[in-house]
Amino acid sequence: MHCDTIVLGAGIVGVSTALQLQARGRSVVLLDRAQPGSGTSHGNAGLIERASVIPYSFPRELSRLLRYGLNQQSDVRYSLKHLPKAGPWLLKYWQQSAPKALARATRAMLPLIEQCVSEHDLLAEPAGVTALIDDSGWIEVYRTQTDFDKAQRDAAALSDYRLNYRVLGEQQVHALEPGLHNDVIGGIHWLDPKTVSDPGGLTRGYAELFVKRGGTFVIGDATSLRATAGQWQVESQKGLIVGNEVVIALGPQARAIFEPLGYRIPLAIKRGYHMHYAAKDGHTMQHPILDSVGGYVLAPMVGGIRLTTGIEFADSDDPINEIQLRRCEERAQRLYPLGERVDAEPWLGRRPCLPDMCPVIGPGSRHKGLWFNFGHAHHGLTLGPVSGRLLAEMMTGEKPFTDPAPYSAERFH
Template sequence: MHCQTLVLGAGIVGVCSALHLQAIGHSVILLDRDEPGRGTSHGNAGLIERSSVIPYAFPREFSQLLRYGLNRQSSMHYSLSYLPKVAPWLFRYWQQSSPDKLASASRAMLPLVERSVIEHDLLADAADMKGLFSAKGWIELYRDQGKFALAVADTKSYDRFGLRYEVLNAQQLREREPDLHGENIGGIHWLDPKTVGDPGALTRGYAALFVRRGGVLLKGDARSLRQHAEQWQVDSDQGTLNADQVVIALGPQSADLFKPLGYQIPLGIKRGYHMHYASQPGVQLQHSVIDAQAGYVLAPMVRGIRLTTGVEFADSDASPNEIQLRRCEAIARTLYPLGERLDAEPWLGRRPCLPDMRPVIGPAPNHKGLWFNFGHAHHGLTLGPVCGRLLAEMMSGTTPFTDPTPYSATRFR
């Protein structure tokens, strides 16, 4: 089989890349070893994070570093045996989190974040997936008066981005979320983001749109990627595929392809977990709620209340470790009347992250016809459609809607 463009990876980024390439007239094959949306795209918190204009930086305050170092926090956990392996990457992440470099990363990411909801709306309408979306925003909750005051002061600096939000005192928070309990001081209700009740189903809905529009969806092993003459080849269940161009959009598995080709891109992995819970009779969670101090998200989903954890640093293939989930669950039960667990075991996902907090989007500098679109960290769901659009504009030779230079793979040379 032959196509103009082969997209490797059927997560949200790969599916959206395929859709946008299809829209500009490319014949596209989308290939994955599994069904669309079964990897990292399946298990996130379901936030289309229009308000995340400042990337998640590495902490720099000594007191905070000390707390994390003790490895007792609910928001972050690490495997002691993995630390020597990940330490160089963490050091680069720490360097890139200095105030000036964080500001640079924020400027680079802003054009993508600003269009995140718009681009999702366009695809959701075409794919008949708007029923999975809610436009209620999400609530950032606080139990400590001092930390809440700092958060409110910091939030005011976001006014220059034109974001809509409401600061809630304890009474207003109770009115907005009547079934929350505990000593909650207040919260910040971010109004611009949207939420998704089933991120995996959304990805599969976008993939179905790709197929309805004439795209080909196949299973195969992306690790078989190789050059043959001036084309690219991959082995699939339907035989060998030949393509003029290929896009690596495999999220955390992207390194399995670019490293053998000689690219030294520092792609790191932040692991994370989720579990679904029933609600107690007569109660309902109205919004996605982020416990800012404990570092987890409670989100109303199609399956139940999804608790999504923060960051775990451990070998990508290491067995799941429930300690972080158990810590978050214990805190969450003091906040909301969670019922029984609905999943037989926790879901484990892997977020693909670059130390400078921006993805790699664009051509591979040393191989004709090879393109990258990976490294979206905590915001793959948020950025999938807009980054798919940017990649398609670059591959078509038209003027992109924003300067793609900050996302170039050449920045790691």
């Protein structure tokens, strides 16, 4: 099977990249080891996060670092045996989270964040998945006046970005979400983001649109990728796939492909969990709710109320460890009336992260026809369509809508 471009990875980033290339006239084969939307794209909080203009940085305050050092927090947990391996990467992450570097990352990511909702809109309607998307935003809630006051100051400090939000007093936040525990005293309602009730379903819907428009999806082994006679080839269940170009959009699995090709890109994994719960006491959750102090999100999903955890630093292949989920679950039960667990076991996902908080989008300099689109950290769902657009513009010779230099793989050399 011959094509112009092979896209490796059928998560939200890979599927979106395939669609954007297809729209520009390229014949595309999309390849994954499993069905579209089965990996990290399946298990997130379902936020198209237009309001996250400041990247998730490493904490700099000594008091927070000391708390995390005790390894008792619900938002971040680490495996002791993993720390020596993760240490050098965490140091780079900490360095890149200094004020000047964080400001640089913020400027770099802003053009992608600003276009994230509109690029999803362009795909969602023809894909027939608008029923999975809601435009009523999400809410972060607070139990103490100190935390609530700080949240309001932090929101006001973002005024240059012209974000739309409402400060909710006690009566207002309980009117929007009557199930909240009565010790919630207020919240911030972010209005620009959209929310998705089935992120995996959204990704599958986009993949079906790609196939409907003439694209080909195949199950195959990305690690079989080889450069031969100026072309790229990879093995699939339908035989050998040969393409002029290849895109690595494999998220947390990207390292297995780019490292053997000689690229040294500091990709790391932040693990995270989710669990679904039945509704309780007749309540119906209307918006995703962030407990920013606890570091978890509760979101209404087609499978129930989904609790998604913060960050776990552990080896990618380590077995599921419920410690962090149980910590978040205990806090969440005091925030909202959750019923029984719905899933047989927790879902474990792996976020592909780079220490400067920007993805890699662009060419591989050592090989003709090799392109990268991975490392979107907490914002894969958010940035899939817009980063796919940027890469497709670069690959087809269009003028990119924003300067792609901040996302170059060469920045690490």
